[in-house]
Amino acid sequence: MNVIETDGLGKRYRQTWALRDCRLTVPAGHVAALVGHNGAGKTTLLRILAGVVTPTAGTATVLGFTPGSQQARDAVSAIDQTVPLYRHLRVRDQLAAARELNDQWDTDLAIQRLSSLNLMTSGKVGKLSGGQQAQLALALALARRPRLLLLDEPLASLDPLARQEVLGWLMTCVAEDGLSVVFSSHVIAELERVATYLVVLSQGRVQVAATIDSLLDSHLALTGPAADAGQLAGQVPVITAQRTGRQAQVLARTDTAPPGWAARPVTMEELVLGYLREPAARVLPRLEAAR
Amino acid sequence: MTARAIKAINVPRMARVTWYKHRASVFGIPSMFLLAAALLVIDSLLQRHWISSHHFTYCLAYGDNSTSSRCLTQDAPYQLGVFAEFVNYWRTEGTVVAVFLLAAGAGLFAGVPWVAREFDGGGFRFTWTQSVSPRRWLLGTFGLLTLLAATTAAICGVAAHWWFQVAQFRLDGGTTPWGWESFEMTPLSMVSWTLLAMALALLLGVTIRRVLPAMITFAVIFGGCLVLAQTWLSTLLFSVGDIPLRVNYVNPEYPSGSYVAQTWFARPGGPKLNPMTVYAQLPNVPQPQQVRWLAQHYLTEWIAYQPHSHLVWLAFARNGILVALTALAVLVSVWWLRKHPAE
Amino acid sequence: MVTDKPDNFDDEVSPIAFYLDRGLGVPTYLQLVHQVDYALRLGFLRAGDQLPRIKDVTRSLAVNPDTVMKAYRELELRGIAAGRPGVGTFITQAPAVVGLKQMAALQKKLTTWLAEAAEAGVDELGMKALFTAALRDFSGGGAASRLPGRAEARREGGAA
Numbered sequence: 001m002n003v004i005e006t007d008g009l010g011k012r013y014r015q016t017w018a019l020r021d022c023r024l025t026v027p028a029g030h031v032a033a034l035v036g037h038n039g040a041g042k043t044t045l046l047r048i049l050a051g052v053v054t055p056t057a058g059t060a061t062v063l064g065f066t067p068g069s070q071q072a073r074d075a076v077s078a079i080d081q082t083v084p085l086y087r088h089l090r091v092r093d094q095l096a097a098a099r100e101l102n103d104q105w106d107t108d109l110a111i112q113r114l115s116s117l118n119l120m121t122s123g124k125v126g127k128l129s130g131g132q133q134a135q136l137a138l139a140l141a142l143a144r145r146p147r148l149l150l151l152d153e154p155l156a157s158l159d160p161l162a163r164q165e166v167l168g169w170l171m172t173c174v175a176e177d178g179l180s181v182v183f184s185s186h187v188i189a190e191l192e193r194v195a196t197y198l199v200v201l202s203q204g205r206v207q208v209a210a211t212i213d214s215l216l217d218s219h220l221a222l223t224g225p226a227a228d229a230g231q232l233a234g235q236v237p238v239i240t241a242q243r244t245g246r247q248a249q250v251l252a253r254t255d256t257a258p259p260g261w262a263a264r265p266v267t268m269e270e271l272v273l274g275y276l277r278e279p280a281a282r283v284l285p286r287l288e289a290a291r
Numbered sequence: 292m293t294a295r296a297i298k299a300i301n302v303p304r305m306a307r308v309t310w311y312k313h314r315a316s317v318f319g320i321p322s323m324f325l326l327a328a329a330l331l332v333i334d335s336l337l338q339r340h341w342i343s344s345h346h347f348t349y350c351l352a353y354g355d356n357s358t359s360s361r362c363l364t365q366d367a368p369y370q371l372g373v374f375a376e377f378v379n380y381w382r383t384e385g386t387v388v389a390v391f392l393l394a395a396g397a398g399l400f401a402g403v404p405w406v407a408r409e410f411d412g413g414g415f416r417f418t419w420t421q422s423v424s425p426r427r428w429l430l431g432t433f434g435l436l437t438l439l440a441a442t443t444a445a446i447c448g449v450a451a452h453w454w455f456q457v458a459q460f461r462l463d464g465g466t467t468p469w470g471w472e473s474f475e476m477t478p479l480s481m482v483s484w485t486l487l488a489m490a491l492a493l494l495l496g497v498t499i500r501r502v503l504p505a506m507i508t509f510a511v512i513f514g515g516c517l518v519l520a521q522t523w524l525s526t527l528l529f530s531v532g533d534i535p536l537r538v539n540y541v542n543p544e545y546p547s548g549s550y551v552a553q554t555w556f557a558r559p560g561g562p563k564l565n566p567m568t569v570y571a572q573l574p575n576v577p578q579p580q581q582v583r584w585l586a587q588h589y590l591t592e593w594i595a596y597q598p599h600s601h602l603v604w605l606a607f608a609r610n611g612i613l614v615a616l617t618a619l620a621v622l623v624s625v626w627w628l629r630k631h632p633a634e
Numbered sequence: 635m636v637t638d639k640p641d642n643f644d645d646e647v648s649p650i651a652f653y654l655d656r657g658l659g660v661p662t663y664l665q666l667v668h669q670v671d672y673a674l675r676l677g678f679l680r681a682g683d684q685l686p687r688i689k690d691v692t693r694s695l696a697v698n699p700d701t702v703m704k705a706y707r708e709l710e711l712r713g714i715a716a717g718r719p720g721v722g723t724f725i726t727q728a729p730a731v732v733g734l735k736q737m738a739a740l741q742k743k744l745t746t747w748l749a750e751a752a753e754a755g756v757d758e759l760g761m762k763a764l765f766t767a768a769l770r771d772f773s774g775g776g777a778a779s780r781l782p783g784r785a786e787a788r789r790e791g792g793a794a
Contacts, residue, residue: 012351035559047416050416050419050420051419051420051632052415052416052419052420052632054631054632066577068419068632070424073419073420073421073422073424077420077422078420080413080416080417082413082416084413084414084415084416084417085414085417086311086414086417087412089311093312094311096307096311097307097308097312098421100304100305100307100308100311101304101308101418101422101423101428102421102422102423103422104422144421144422164696165696167696168692168693168694168695168696169693170696171692171693171696171697171698171699172689172692172693174692174698174699175688175689175692175699176689188572188654190660190696192662193654193656193662193695193696193697193698193701194696194697194698195698196698196700216661240323265584265661269657280685285537
């Protein structure tokens, strides 16, 4: 069962395509990280999946439903980049409104979460700090008991301790409720720890879409003489190669080191940065199947 | 609306959401209408007190169809002089216009921002991702607000109608039941205009999605509707079902309280002639000789009039048109929302 | 100042708690495996002890539950731990510890090698590099199966 399936998905704003020919399949039970340059289309993709933007081309389904349909809205929670809330309401009214707007609502979870955050229920939502608003939005999103959570960098405004705590709580929900998560992130360091699936968007297209385990298994960081770097491309698929003086550092998609090259397992950071630097390189599901 | 459809919208829940989210409008709009109603009632009580303390009560036949009162004539200059104190054209006309514009105010300051701000301020990205469907939410909350507005507008309309019964005499020269003031100072008219205002607010909010442009567009379109209703629509409507009558100068036959929709001259079997051209040709002589002149030229004067009994049907028709436009605006809004959910 | 680790959740069931070194470049699950191994060798963990519950680890470290499961699976494959459904994961046996006498003899051999290297002019960093390279060759090459614990990992053909 796939939580997300898109085919030829595209969105055009005036003259530019924010998203183009996007073909993506994210299996269930994963925490998928969405990575890409600013303007690569992450927000657009997440908004289309949330049902808040209508695509110009192609199709998308979430949990098998059309985004924006009743079933999709029941089973999917989404938090936009702007952390939308009713800012002129008091916290307790915002909570009450959210409860009324949803058929499925876990009051205990919402209250427990808010009290653990020490949010004054009589204060106005608009007066909360950015981080507190993000925490509130997250509490509301998860009180709906969704099967899929879409997050557009909402943790950016959290201080490091809060970020750690929220991620811990999210991971618990993943463990206990089988929640699937798709989140966009700039913090590559936590991807390996938190995510199990990686999607890299580049210029509105999907560049990488694979499980993190398979990516780490299928890539190596090679070190060798700079003179041989050119030949290497013919032997193994090279993602990026950096020459410094006499030595070359290469990121290659192979699981055995070619002769003359020292290999070590690649870190998540190197992998992501490598693909981001090389927009032409691709790791897509059909290649996975071919292997 | 069937009970099942109401249940589908889940009125109690949507009512609570409206209360949480739009307390200002929920208080503001009804307060506006009820305050206006209270002021009208107080003003009318003062006027009625004046009338009775000056012993004019028997002159003004309340509920009568015309302003020609029974005792205010040129033969009673004393009464006319005292009554002149009562006449206050601008204040009365101003009050009528103010009450008339209450519906526009509700739509412009509460209705339009209500919907447009949801888009403008990004709140829709929250609302559109909850379990409630955008349609259900809009109709449920905005619909409840409209219901509240219409109800209090009706109350205000009743007060306005009661007030106008006496206040109409303050309009120097008086007014007729066919005048625009009489037409609009009724609960039916006020409710219809309020419904149309809210529906237009919904439509513009959903299509334009930015607060200030939507408000400006609303002011232009609704203002245009208000004006058109008094000019073009009235003329059109009042000529529907009018009764032609050949003018008999000896014994005018059409009943009092009627509205003369058209006048024309015609020769037997001939086309309608513009009365202006005929008047231009009439010699400047006393009336009996003019009548003879007309007969010599085979010209008969005709009028088409609306008897008073038609008034209530025409009022229903006019307000029915407003309600029909309301329904159309709502349908278009819902359709538009489905086609363009967000961006 | 020594503080007990704050206990927000249920009482800790395990004698040890995990930590993560993000800068290490070692996959998270392997870090957990190594920490268990290390704790066993130092005696913080004994046979029969329970390992931290998966949900406690995911919450405290903000780590994906799959990663913890992978680590525990690896421990099971190495024969160190076993899971009891509904209860938790428990240490079954301490790793075969090499005899003290043998350890002393090995250390003596090492010291000899270190003296040789120092005489040849190799400094501390150079010694570390030599050792690391040799270890990598040893575990990556045909002699892999000789290292205890690697046999099972090799059979599996890579991580899940």
